[in-house]
C-alpha cells in the first residue's frame with residue numbers, strides 16, 4: 431500500500447493515543463513491526479500560537495516505521511497554518527512522513543470546541559478543515575482518522591469519508607463506533623465495511639483488535655487494507671509482530687518471556703525519563719507499568735505498587751516484587 435512515496439507494509443499500525451503514543455511508545459511499537467506510528471493528537475490552534483508543549487508532543491519521529499503527526503481542530507485557518515509550519519520544517523526535531531487529522535476524538539473538551547468527532551455533525555466544515563490541511567502540507571500526504579458517525583441518528587461516516595477523499599485525503603482509519611458509544615460496546619464492523627466500499631483510498635479498520643485472530647476477522651468482515659491498534663498495544667508491543675506474521679502467512683513468533691517483558695518495561699520507562707525528565711516520566715510510568723502487569727499472577731497487588739512509582743530506581747523494586755510473586759505462585763502450584 432502506498433501513501434505518497436511511502437510504502438506501508440501489510441500489518442497493523444499503532445493508532446494515535448493522547449498520553450500514550452509518545453516517542454518511546456512509537457519507537458518500541460515500530461521495532462516490533464507496527465507498519466506506521468502516529469503521534470498523540472496535537473492542537474492546531476495551540477501550535478500556531480507557539481505552544482512549546484505541543485511541539486514536544488510531535489518531536490523525535492516514529493522509530494523505524496513511517497510516522498504521522500496527528501492534528502485536531504475545527505478552524506480551517508489554524509489547521510492550514512499548523513500543517514504548513516510542520517511540513518516546512520519550522521519546528522526543530524519535528525519531521526514526519528504524513529499528517530493525520532483527528533475526526534474521532536469524543537472528549538467533550540474537544541468536541542465542545544467543534545473539533546474531533548464534532549466535525550461528523552458539520553460536514554461542510556469537515557471538508558474545509560481537510561482541504562486546508564491538504565493545501566498547506568507542502569506535498570506531505572494527509573490521512574484522517576474518523577468514527578462511523580456522531581450517534582445512531584447522525585450516521586455520517588460514509589458521507590464524511592467521501593468528502594475526505596474528495597478533499598485529497600489519501601488514507602482513512604475508521605474506528606467502528608459512534609461518538610456517543612465512546613469506547614464501548616463492541617464495534618460495528620458492517621459500518622466500517624460500508625465506508626471502505628464507498629471510497630477508493632486505502633482504509634484501515636480500528637477497534638478492539640487484541641490478537642492476530644481478531645485482526646484477521648476484522649479484515650475479513652470489513653474488506654479493509656489493514657488494522658490500527660490502540661489499547662491492546664499498551665504493554666504489548668509484541669502484538670504487532672504476531673499480527674504481521676499472521677497476515678503475511680509466516681509462522682507465529684514466540685510470545686515474550688517474563689524476563690523480556692520486564693526488560694522491555696524497564697527500557698521503555700528509562701527512555702521516557704531520558705526524554706521527559708524523571709519527575710514527569712515517572713508519573714506517566716505508573717500507568718505504563720500497570721499495563722505490563724496485565725495478566726500476571728498477583729496483578730492486583732502489583733498494580734498497587736505501580737501506582738506508587740516515584741523514582742526510576744522504584745522500577746527495579748517493582749520488577750523484583752513481580753518476580754517474587756510469580757515464583758511464590760509457581761511454588762504453590764507445584765505443591
Ligand SMILES: Cc1cc2nc3c(=O)[nH]c(=O)nc-3n(C[C@H](O)[C@H](O)[C@H](O)COP(=O)(O)O)c2cc1C
Pocket residue numbers: 445446447448449450470471500532533534535575605636637638639658659660661662
Ligand atoms: C487513552 C486513549 C487516548 C486516545 N487518544 C487518541 C488520539 O489522540 N487521537 C485519536 O485519533 N484517537 C485517540 N484514541 C482512540 C484510539 O486511537 C482508537 O481509535 C480507540 O482506542 C479504539 O481502538 P482500540 O480498541 O484498538 O483501542 C485514544 C484512545 C485511548 C484509549
